Amino acid sequence: MSDGYGIVDPETVPDDQFQTCESTVRRLTEPLGAEEVRVNQVVVDPGEVTTPHTHEGQEEVFVALTEGQIAIEGQVHDVPRDGVVRVHEDTVRNLCNHTETRHVWVAFGAPPVGTAEDFGAYVVEDEG
Template identity: 90%
Template structure:
């Protein structure tokens, strides 16, 4: 069991990459000692698009730390700074950035299926 709380500066967590694209991710689950959810900080560079996917058995919440964009079932939605998006496990989603500035997100998945590295049962959507 982890301590009763944890405070983590995401910038102190090493940058990593997702398995399917070059997007910067800082994996916060283990540094926070989270046991009932998975957490990542995701930095989507200008012009970048992450891989459309679902998380089998895991609902996901995205918190926009800056203004951001998310595609849900292929439709791009602008999200204001501080905006919160919940996505059902079966819904295809991906973060995208069709602007000139970086977007920063906090991605939270629960229940904690898979491992902190896999961030749940990651399912890449079939390309049509």
């Protein structure tokens, strides 16, 4: 951390995709210079659903920049714009969009386990 702070316009960060779904992610951790938290902007278009998962050793906080939807243990919750959701590391979660408008989130994970390429303790639930 050279400057002690970071400021990023997510629109300047290249679009990417998660390894397990089609949703757009902008990986903000490195551009921000964050060392103790992982930060991503996630864009969930109408009809999209991110992969249900947990993170061993990582709690997550999601901030809805627009109205959004999150499934927690399979139950879909509507989240108002500027709403904040905290999810324990062992709780199955995924972002979803069963509406006609784009949902935009900022997701924070702490401590930052794994890397942007390898989520480390990212656990995808078995659909069996």
